[in-house]
Amino acid sequence: MQSFVGDIERRDTFPSHEEFVREFMSVSRPVLFTRAMADWSAWSAWNLDWLERQHGSVLLKGKQLSVRDWIAKMKDALANGRIEYLSVPIEEIPGLAKDFSLPDYYRFELLRRTETWIGPAGTRTPLHCDYSENLFCQVIGRKRFQLYSPDAISALEPAIDYALYRDYVPEYIAHERNGRGDDLETILAHEPVKPRFDFVIEPGEVMYLPYGWFHRVSGLEFSWSISSRWVTPGMILRRLPSVVANTLKGEPARSVKKIREELTRSNAP
Ligand SMILES: O=C(O)CCC(=O)C(=O)O
Structure with a gap:
């Protein structure tokens, strides 16, 4: 079992597909690419006012609200001490996808799902793991991540499926109350294992989060991220x-x- 908080590896830019598979994916090693967005228009253009101006009338299907109305709701919630966090497939806001580009490590477009996450300071995504690879892109604001390697599963097991356990696991129950959850340091102090990595992802950085790694995410500032997750046919067969x-x-x-x-x-x- 891992029992220390180490430094996550850092690289400047994305390696070739072969190198990525060899150095990171096949050995399940997380890494931060620190200068990955230099040529993205998302990097220079995206902010909340721009979103409202450019895409304000788009209907967010899951929320049955326009982008403009969701922004108003998020601001209103914040003024009343609650957190309103948006997490939608990127296709729900057509036009965003052309503002960034990621290397095609995924290989099969059909087995890829890209989401965008927008929220104020104070968002929390409780501990969970996803059975997919993830390139997590931090476009605006900073977020704190705790990562736990897949071999921590026996200690962290109830956290596997948020949809299923949200009514039973204390961290999830606290989160459901107000979208913020309990105090992070208290959670960390009582957790049965220490995170393998505990760090802040900065704007402009992209993290590779391998298949099966547990993670908890706290938004430290207004934040806008993209997660590009994919599976391979081999992973589906293995699971x-x-x-x-x-x-x-x-x-x-x-x-x-x-x-x-x-x-x-x-x-x-
Ligand atoms: O940014 C967040 O709040 C959560 C991101 C996440 O859990 C993921 O991309 O798998």
């Missing part, structure tokens, strides 16, 4: 047996029951 086996065994219902029992026990007087 298939455990998904089928868990489904046949009655997971995830069994895990939810187990967690509920544990929480009830630990909350007992």
